[in-house]
């Protein structure tokens with residue numbers, strides 16, 4: 001009796017009220033998702049009266065997202081074996097076309113390049129790249145065209161690249177010296193992945209900012225750790241990219257992390273620009289920040305060009321240059337360690353052309369034909385950036401199939417470069433396949449596209465090729481390499497870790513022995 005007469009506790013009432021509210025919110029969200037989905041399917045059905053390419057069966061709402069794992073380029077290659085080189089999948093709500101052969105890639109990157117040269121909406125670039133104001137993720141149009149012209153004419157021209165030649169030589173020499181001192185003298189196992197990525201970061205910072213950034217410079221975690229975080233976050237699949245209406249809810253918490261990181265990065269870039277403004281008159285050689293400040297002041301850009309644009313381009317240059325070159329070098333060295341006879345043959349060529357009395361110079365590179373084949377084969381077997389997305393700006397018909405406006409286009413360079421109809425024994429590392437072949441890596445031959453092709457191809461290609469050739473040649477020329485713990489070459493793993501640059505899953509470890517006569 002006493003229990004019954006007690007008043008209903010206020011706290012319990014509040015809790016009940018909250019619970020009802022949460023339930024109502026969940027139901028409302030589910031209803032909205034259902035309505036959006038039903039509407040989307042209706043639209044899709046209307047559009048699909050025209051034929052889209054074949055593809056696997058998908059699920060409602062998620063489409064084919066469940067078919068993709070940690071390495072989507074490998075999953076797409078497997079699917080293409082069943083469904084063909086022009087395949088339709090739906091990633092969440094986004095219709096996606098996956099291209100897996102050279103002749104189909106040519107249709108998208110040459111014949112209809114003017115239709116497929118845009119980039120899709122990207123949640124990460126909204127925060128990290130000032131609302132897609134950078135070059136890599138900018139939508140196709142006058143803004144992208146002008147930015148690209150500025151970058152190719154002022155930052156990535158042959159003249160500008162050559163102006164950093166002595167800086168590259170010094171940095172490579174420093175790495176060789178440190179490897180020789182730390183590892184060689186004591187037969188210590190070297191973490192080659194870490195050495196290469198550190199060298200690439202230093203060279204990029206010197207070219208872009210005019211100085212190296214040490215670990216304490218950006219945040220207590222360190223410059224390289226923060227850049228790694230940026231790369232990681234930018235490559236993490238974001239539900240907001242596949243279900244645009246989920247972007248605001250930020251179910252994965254990625255947007256919050258992106259905002260924090262972009263704030264920190266922005267402060268860092270602002271500090272660098274301020275330093276450059278203060279020290280401009282005393283400088284003889286110009287890094288990228290100086291060049292961009294000149295452009296800003298001259299007013300030569302054909303659009304409003306302010307600090308935000310400088311920061312977006314600096315962001316691009318860091319992200320595009322650091323990881324890609326280091327990853328390419330890491331993979332080529334992996335294959336050389338797995339194929340000691342190729343390593344020996346390359347060392348022989350280096351002995352003939354350079355001799356054992358000095359290190360390799362950039363001017364030697366054009367005489368090193370076998371090196372060229374080794375680099376081409378490494379880039380073929382390990383596509384560094386296998387799935388950079390494009391977007392259709394208009395409806396288009398390719399190979400009699402309908403590609404709808406807004407569709408995402410993924411040219412799977414990994415699949416194209418492993419196509420058995422073009423490349424005999426595609427899984428094998430065989431530099432000799434390029435003997436007597438005129439196949440080039442600069443985007444002219446669609447079976448080998450490490451730098452893409454067409455309007456959105458890599459503007460840093462020339463620089464990338466020099467860096468990769470120089471560092472591979474130097475490491476092979478200066479040292480003999482041995483795998484640790486008696487590991488056999490065939491036991492060295494080739495597991496991949498998909499990202500902005502698809503690198504090795506595990507660091508590459510090896511023991512160097514110095515082999516030049518000037519020890």
Ligand code: HEM
Pocket residue numbers: 135136137148316317320321324325328384385388389449450451452453455456457458459460461463464465468
């Ligand atoms: C081995 C090194 C490199 C590789 C394998 C590589 C590969 C690529 C690929 C595959 C693309 C996309 C092509 C497409 O969308 O179809 C790309 C775009 C790009 N790369 Fe590179 N890259 C390398 C080095 C560099 C360097 C050193 C820079 C600059 C310093 C750079 C700057 C860029 C930029 C800005 C874009 C975007 C271009 C645009 O969307 O208009 N890359 N790269």
